[in-house]
Amino acid sequence: MNSYIAVMRYLDFLWVMDVLYRYYPKYHxxxxxxxxxxxxxxxxxxxxxxxxxxxxxxxxxxxxxxxVKSIWKELLILSSPWMRLN
Structure with a gap:
């Protein structure tokens, strides 16, 4: 079960990074x-x-x-405006 959670965290991390790369203006x-x-x-x-x-x-x-655990909340806060675009 722990490996499943680790894989899901990794995929969530990739997803958030992709969203920020696409939409966050000061990404680089x-x-x-x-x-x-x-x-x-x-x-x-x-x-x-x-x-x-x-x-x-x-x-x-x-x-x-x-x-990842240490920066996760900050990444979610930055990406939240673009996570649920209509």
Whole structure:
């Protein structure tokens, strides 16, 4: 059951990031979005081991899941205006 929840969280994270990428006007200049992009790369093992981003993330968070949990509410607040467009 825990793996199912982790997969659903990951999919929710991808969905929110996609919504923000499409509609959030300051996506590429927001520190939160840059952090979220790095966390997504960490999930997918796309950061090289000698990457300063990876070292920073590992110093702040125990795992990619913990990183997502820490920024999840902020991402939802940013994306909420575009989540339910008519």
């Amino acid at each position: 200049s927001s520190d939160l979005m840059i952090l979220a992009d790095d966390i997504l790369k960490w999930f997918n093992n796309e950061l090289p081991e000698d990457s300063s981003s990876l070292r920073y993330l590992k110093s702040c968070f125990d795992s990619p899941y913990d990183a």
